[in-house]
Amino acid sequence: MEKTTGISRAGFLAGAAAVGLAGAVLPAGQAAGQSAATAREPDRSGTGGKHRGLRHRGVVYTVGAGETPGTAWSAARMREDVRVIRDDLHADTLDVTGDGVDRLVATAAEAAERGLHVWLQPTLGDIPEKEILDSIAECGRFAERLRRQGASVDFSVGCEFWLFVPGIVPGETVLERVENLQKGTVDMARMQRRLARFTAKAAKTGRSVFHGRLSYAAAQDEEFEPVDWHLFDVIGIDYYSYFPQRADYVRELRRYLRWSKPLAITEFGTCAYVGAPEAGGMGWNIVDYTKEPNEIKGHVVRSERTQAAYLGDLLDVFESMGLYAAMAFEFVTPDAPHRPDNPRYDLDLASYALTKPIKDRPDDPASGWHWEPKEAFHAVARRYGRRA
Template sequence: MQRTKGIKRAQFLAGMASAGLAAAALPAGRARAAEGGAGQARTAGRGLRHHGVVYTVGEGETPGTAFSTARMRKDIRVIRDELYADTVDVTGDGVERLTATAAEAAERGLRVWLQPTLGDVPERDILEHLAETGRFAERLRRQGAAVDLGVGCEFWLFVPGIVPGDDVFERIRNLLAGTVDPVAMQRRLDRFTAKAAAVGRSVFHGRLSYAAAQDDHVDWRLFDIVGIDYYSYFPHKADYVRQLNRYLRWGKPLAITEFGTCAYVGAPETAGMGWDVVDRDKQEIKGDLVRSERTQATYLTQLLDAFSSMDLYAAMAFEFVTPDAPHRPGDPRHDLDLASYALTKTIKDRPDDPASGWHWEPKEAFHALARRYRSARTGRPHAH
């Protein structure tokens, strides 16, 4: 999950980290019927079927980074023709932005994973936002486009009332403080997840999914595809495969709805906390980080190696571009791109001007994925 009512990816990942603590507090013996009667874990099969990237729509934090239809269209063409992805995860909030981007991706022949993620508003607004987006996804599907619908992302963090707190920050603080009743939290989460699944089913007749954190307890009987935001770090591919196998036990297709890391030495080892290197008050990098685009690229290709050795439905790298985390060459203290998971680096024309124009340039991770994705598309071995 990316920006929701001004929430950045960094803030979302803070919630993921606290989710690990919250999950540890959940009743260990709470077995799901869906987990018990599933098929056997599989490590062999067709391999990774769809190779994708997350593309976030949103209004942006500054006038210079506001959503632009013209820019989006150019980006979608690059995703198809230069990154060689066959799938784009269109996510964020704003029905018009979501549907315009999904339509462009479908027109370009890409598979669309459409995932609205409106948050921090009343439940009825979130569900109506989902319904409107889902109706459009169904129209695309009936017109012949390849479309999957995700009903949302980690509801416990963004939907008011599941975890106490007026906003994402207060919910995170409550989770970290241990003041949340895990049984009541899970009950409320189950209730809303079932509501969202029912809304999705009522308007969309293709494959339905949901993006869960790795330790979330989800009744996957509600969905056709298991969706996991995956940020683990292991030294060996076998360890990834071993962990991912547990998500296959429901006997349903598995999609990695997010995977990635930041571009500095040591970022993969943070297991999803790589964003936590910025002093938000000063808007500068904490500590003396060593920028390393190679580190980011290596981690992503290692994960792809693991995904490709399994029978997975799709994997979407997080994310294509993060306009609000600009790169400043030669100024490591203010190189906010170090906290970005993007495959590209944002370069502002006038670094200190909020209204400045900008462009992106590919990182090593972009080129590394492009080689893998092109190889998957053509069937030819990739060049190292």
Template structure:
């Protein structure tokens, strides 16, 4: 298939603002139906999201060697038992999934493409699904997700040639929401059918957390997948919010959750990234933020305790590393890591050189999640899958 444009996290999370604006109207006065929480306690799968992509520069592009070392750390030091492999590029996705499987990790494989014709998106789903099925037949533990929030990524569901145009149209209030939801339902059904035709394990999809905005017919899937960015002071409020997704009687996976490392980031939810002024060159942080890795770490662990208490199927922290949001400890104005949800901070060897080599270092969130996962870790056998 043709090389596709990588969708940056900033562009993806821009959609959250649109959801917040639109869903606040749709949800007014509506109480979500609550399902009964499962009796089993403790997450079945504890993981992290690993995004593959072309990168904004050649230096931050996906690298097989770097990926293999990252997967080693994710298994051995973060103590995750699951890797959520997402992004674009079938070769990058399948190579990373194969490495995770070889190291004994549970694989959650999810192609995420945008701004290309729907047929090409379906072709990518088919290619990745066939690979996931090969891994499954070779003995790997694999779930396959056909995609993520199609309303944002797939052209033709919301008017607009690009993600940014679709978000702008949604925020303007000019979109026919009922029509959008019908088109979304049709494409989701097509994607599910393609996934079923090539993959015979557990099938899923990653939806926005607000059902009023993105209603999904979960009868099409085996696992309910929700991208969850919410801030509540009381654990019971998280439980109430999440319980509505259990009424389908199917396992619930939190396909993304997390926050950024500054004071006030959890309250910003899925808009925590919106502290970077991308109109300036170089990109610059807006306002006077107070960096706080402790804030990020505390949010992740507190939410993990809630998810454990509900006995959910899986939870994948977003995300392991964000190479295109480097940390600048010497100059907070350009500390783009403040807009990153990553458990690690990326540092360039030469901060002012776009082509500079870089490395990552763990944040407090990495250590906090590692302690949480480590206390609950089960032995993961390394395997060879041929």
């Protein structure tokens, strides 16, 4: 069942930093063939439905293979993480994303078994288009199997295709595509036509095998990544804005409600240092990846309170708008370990995770590790717990 794996989202962020990606190219529709399940659902879009508060409160859980022997995929670790996400974080939804069909379906099955709402989203890159569509189909069939067994499931066909799928932006790899975007040599009109064609193919593939709510996770820049939301039942947005006033978030998010469809925040979050929220989706860009080992650039002041306050504010906004779902990015980033003994190598500073990985032997790639909750974990748990 295992498919060819692509670059992980965390891996992209590392590589993008190495080539100096600027924020200009990062984030920022009733469906044809609407499913019977969708037609039966009441409006959850925040545009007049009677539902109050978020319908689904979740966290992103990435299922990559791991970049070192010590952070390799572990089914036992995953099962314990899912238990904690339900019982301690008080989330009711698990956004299962990443590459590797076996890892994706195993994690989705565990979440469903524990009674969580499953948001299943394969995210693959740097592999041929056909293999990406095949993986979408395989994951969609599994999601449909869970749905028919009574599980609560949404299926997302992918994330920011312009970045991950070869052939949309020129370049054989994610990094080459990023470099071409930076150079300003990309024909944007052609890129968006290619993006629209592939998005339509992905939606058609998803609908052919999954008959529940279908979605896609788009960058929040609609001018850069325009999406035909008529293809989907749920609008998915990776959201990393920062405003001093909560009313400004509401004002910005309302524009996604003009399709009168449910709105899911498929990613949101920030890093644990002073000034991270203002950096938005570029908060990770404080690491010098040209050095080995990687190290933090300049003088960065760790502040878990900053991260916790930002997530709390955003969740309050999402609750007030009655959105369909919000998934904090992310539960754990194993390859960004916390180094309380040496802030210069504290890669957790550049992580959006709610937990901090700590190695038993900090300088050993094969070292065992465990995670500990950050203040953001507790802030999210308090809000989710009140709504449980």
